[in-house]
Amino acid sequence: MDLDKITSFCKRTGIIFPNSEIYSGLSGFWDYGPVGVQMKRNMTDLWWKEFVENREDVIGIDGSIITNPDVWKASGHLESFSDPLMDCKKCKKRFRADHLIEDELDVSTEGKSVDKLNELISNEGLKCPRCGGNFTDVKDFNLMFETNIGPVKSDNSKAYLRPETAQLIFTNFKLAMETSRQKLPFGIAQMGKAFRNEVSPRNFVFRTREFGQMEIEYFTHPDKRDNCPYMTDDIREYEVNILTAEDQKEDKEHKKITIGQAIDSGFMETEWLAYWLYQHYRWFVDLGVDENNLRLREHREDEMAHYARSCFDIDYRFPFGWKEVYGNADRGDFDLRRHIESSGEKLGVYDQEMEERIVPHVVSEPSQGIERSLLVFIMDSYTEEENRTYLKLHPKIAPVKCRIFPLMTKDGLDTKAREIFERLKEDIHVEYEDRGSIGKRYARADEIGVPYCITVDYDTLEDDTVTIRDRDSTDQIRVCIDDLNEVLVELIEGQVEFSEANK
Ligand code: ATP
DSSP states (O other): OOHHHHHHHHHHTTSEEETTGGGTOOTTOEEEOHHHHHHHHHHHHHHHIIIIITOTTEEEEOOOSBOOHHHHHHHTHHHHOEEEEEEBTTTOOEEEHHHHHHHHHOOOOTTOOHHHHHHHHHHHTOOOTTTOOOBOOOEEEEOOEEEEOSSSOSGGGEEEEOSOSHHHHHHTHHHHHHHHTOOSSEEEEEEEEEEOOOSSOBTTTTBOSEEEEEEEEEEEOGGGTTOOTTOOHHHHTOEEEEEOHHHHHTTOOOEEEEHHHHHHTTSSOOHHHHHHHHHHHHHHHHTTOOGGGEEEEEOOGGGSOTTOSEEEEEEEEETTEEEEEEEEEEOBTHHHHHHHHHHOOOOOEEETTTTEEEOOEEEEOEEEEHHHHHHHHHHHHEEEETTEEEEOOOTTTSSOSEEEEESSSSTTHHHHHHHHHHHHHTTSOEEEOOSSOHHHHHHHHHHTTOOEEEEEOHHHHHHSEEEEEETTTOOEEEEEGGGHHHHHHHHHTTOSOGGGTTO
């Protein structure tokens, strides 16, 4: 599917706008319109409810975007959070070396060193795609966004916008644990903005310079890295698409295996990692994403971060290829140890049983991009039929759950429709609309994924019933006004089939 088409669809329907378009925009920044903001909020609320509010073992925090620069020194971001860049010697255009190699040679560059990239460029004789010129050597460029604190600009005033939310979880680890009285194993979640000075933001909201992340750091005792009490037979039997590191070496496709097989065969090293990978893979599936467009990809050894013991991504089949929307690494005690060494603080935990102080391990670090996930829901639900284009969104993600139309704005139909609107508002997010023909109103609602539309007609005035129309099938059922709130809640929650909803 054409990404330009999705970009203009999102602009036209109020989902995503180019940032500051009246001043020619700004590369790598996007704004969310009246429809997009609601979709994004529904999605992040669902995530927070499922993985924080509904769990006794996960707590949340909300750290600040700017923090003491020592945090980024300790985490290694100031030293090594970079992208490989090169310039064309002739036309002076700047390129991200790994992206250019991937585009031109169709090979993965994940985890390849600068030397390896230079080698590939010279061996393959890559030239500037614009003018055919030769390239300078590839050099690393740091992605941290710099800013200054206070009125005087100096080396001491320098600070950075956070490039990820995760580090704030480590710096708040002790206080969050103590104040919530959590015991290992437990997780700390955070959701919020992150900033990366990406050299070539591209593919719409897939790669931007400002974006949101939803992350969890899940901590366990170092000796209990493999005991996940939440692992059930149902989870073990759940089938996922997996592309193993081994299969990538031989250029094979992903295969379907169960979570249990992935654990038993040893390439998902711990039950904990498997458990969290399952949780988020299933989150996408339960919210309607086609499983054929999802896969778990194991990181190869040559791309694995030095601190990671094991790492998997959830990839989505975008029009520009299979790409990561979520990463999850077993980080061991790397981060807490780095902060213990750098700050001199005791961030360990006293283990009553063993009577010793231990440094917990992060066995799983689910990290998911907010806008990339939203793009998945948009792309996966975008449907073109002969006479309509619409988003087949899961009702829970849909920006509005129901629109209410009076057939005409006269004879008391509009007053009746408004009455119903006021009643429905108490339980679900609804909108009232009376402009244009009913057909046009359906089309506008379908376009942004509104799953149900209610029409108030002359029969309503006689028998207190209305029609509900289903977006996907366009079927209609007649429902008593008294039952409407309950019926719609059941439909949105997936507790009843549409054709059965009025029985
Ligand atoms: P990539 O390889 O695509 O740059 P990454 O491996 O650097 O991503 P992580 O550091 O693992 O990404 O970040 C976790 C998640 O944050 C990613 O899976 C992605 O969904 C999101 N993310 C990272 N960088 C960006 C970006 N520039 N724009 C939008 N989302 C991003």
